[in-house]
Amino acid sequence: MIYWMHNGLAVSDWTMGLSNVSTASRPSIYFSVLTISNVTFADRGTYTCVSDVNTTGYIVSSKLISTTSTSAEVSVLVPPRAIVLARTSKVVYPMTINVTCSFSGNPAPNITITAPGLTDLQVTAMSTSFIGELGDRLPLRTTTLIVSPSNIVNNGTYTCTANSMSGKLDHSLDVIVQWVPDAPGVLWVLLIGEKIVISLFAATPNNAPLTSYTVKYGNVDCLGQIMENSTDLPPSTNTIFIDVEPSQIYTVQLRASNAIGAGNYTLPTQILTHDKSPSGSPENVSVQALSPYSANVSWMPIPCMEQNGNISGYDVEYNITVDIDDKRYVDTYHGIQAVQSGSELSTIISGLNAFFTYNFRVRGRTVAGYGPYSPSISARTLTSVEPQYLNTSSGFVVTCNAHQEVILSCSFRAGLRPVITWAREDTSASMGGVMTKQIASSSNLTHTGTLTFVRVERTDEDNYTCTATNANGTDAVALYVRVQGR
Incomplete structure (x- = not known):
């Protein structure tokens, strides 16, 4: 009997047959076929064909005349x-x-x-x-x-x-x-009104989704303090708006972030914002009277956070308040003196009236316009040393016809009200004329006294002296009255 063994174990699936009829010279040949279907890697190994010829030994093949077993190795390709x-x-x-x-x-x-x-x-x-x-x-x-x-x-x-x-x-x-995203591209940076407007190109995300943009901006304020801010914006952002202060140099940078981390900032872009009109006024305004007709006005600068730009100059406005005969008068006239430099913090106002109360206030300006005035401060000019006669167009000789009404007039300028009197050179003769009440002008501190002749006569022809006297001194003028006719 012929049978098969795989790796030393008997295999049941095999067939046996006779190849031809035996003769005395040619014995019969027996064969066996082992068929392996659906070969797997487990079918690899040593296969042995065994012939049971007697009880004492086996033969592997009819071609073998020895009882020694021979094996064939089967390799399965995978x-x-x-x-x-x-x-x-x-x-x-x-x-x-x-x-x-x-x-x-x-x-x-x-x-x-x-x-x-x-x-x-x-x-x-x-x-x-x-x-x-x-x-x-x-x-x-x-x-x-x-x-x-x-x-x-x-x-x-x-x-x-x-x-x-x-x-x-x-x-x-x-x-x-x-890796982290590239820096975003900046299309343009503009200053529109009081905002910096940035238009940007989307950053290259570098294989990780963008998560945000960051805008970093800063400036150095007028106190020298460095002001820095940053704002995170969604990845869909393509336009950025930044509120800014006037007359400042801002530095702006952008960067993008993705799921990996934050990229590099763009190179800094600097923008100078526009000036505005000052929002504050000069501080600590003070006035010092220098003479009866001038005063020095000084002040401290507008607080720097309210200047809103480079202060190019100041305006000093003034008007007068005067007390005459226990009554107060405020003149509607006012003057403005311009100071052309923002570094000048004082100015001398000339052409004032002696011993008058003036109200002063100051405002600053930039190229964009004027700021508000400071609160008013009042000061009185000095009194004159003595009354000062004001020459009139009539001269010092008054010529008139007899029997007419004649009025002599003399005017003095003085801060402190003077007493005006008249005196005739020929003291032995009667005055003839009648002194009228003094008249004072609030606009220029002028005090006027008159002497009226209701009916002038030839006997009234003489020199008449008008004298003004106050606590600071005396001034006088002589007028000659010439009477014509009989």
Whole structure:
């Protein structure tokens, strides 16, 4: 009887037959066929054909004349197969890229790795192990490509190729190198009104979704303090508005952030904002009378946070208040004296009236306009040293016809009201005329006294002296009255 054994174990699925009729010179030939259907890797091994010719021994084949067994080795080829290989791998720059390829197959496949932009590849030596159950253990080959550090050019598809006599298999792995986004592009930066407006191009996200934009801006205020601010904006932003203070140099920078982190800021852009009219007024206004007709007005600058620009000058406005005969009069006339330099903090006002009360106030200006006036401050000019006669167009000789009404007039300027008297040179003669009440003008501190002759006679012809006297002194003028006719 002929039967089969696999790796020392009997195999039941076999057939036997007779090849031809035996003769005396040619014995009969018996054969046996073992059929293996749906071959698997487990079917590999040693197969032995055994012939039971007697009770004491076996023969393997009719071709063998020995009782020694002979075995045939059967090898099963298995094409390469990828073992748990991903299709996508994400790496954060500059971390190391590790591409590991594992393939099973019989015989154990040779593995190569190709990568975009890389020629000198650092690949670990292939290691061989086994995979599967005890009776079905396939060789497993593994190798790893190491790229350190990763770079932008390492982005792309990596291909693992397993090759053996049983077949060839490629497996592709998309390596995505992620890094922080590039700085956003700035289309333009404009100053519109009191806002800085920035139009930007979207930043390149570099394989990770954008999460935000950050605008950083700062300036140095008039006190020398550095003011810095930053604002985070959504990734859909394409226009940025920044509220700014007037007459400041602002520095603006942008950056983008993604899921990996924040990118670099753009180069600084500087913008000078426009001047505005001052929102505040000069402080600590003071007035010092220098003479009966002048005063020095001084002040401190507008607080720097209210200047809103470069102060190009100041205006000093003034008007008068005067008390005459216990009554107060406010003159509607007012003057404005301009100071043409923002660094000058005082000015002398001339052409004032002696011993008058003036109201002064000051305002500043920039190229954009005027600011508000300061609160008014009052001051009185000095009194004159003595009354001062004001010459009139009538001269010092008054010529008239007899029997007419004649009025002599003399005017003096004095801050303190003087007493005006008349005296005739010929003291032995009667005055003839009648002194009338003094008249005072509030606009120029003029005091006038008159002497009236209701009916002038030839006997009234003489020199008449008008005298003004106050606490500071005396002044006088002589007028000659010439009477014509009888």
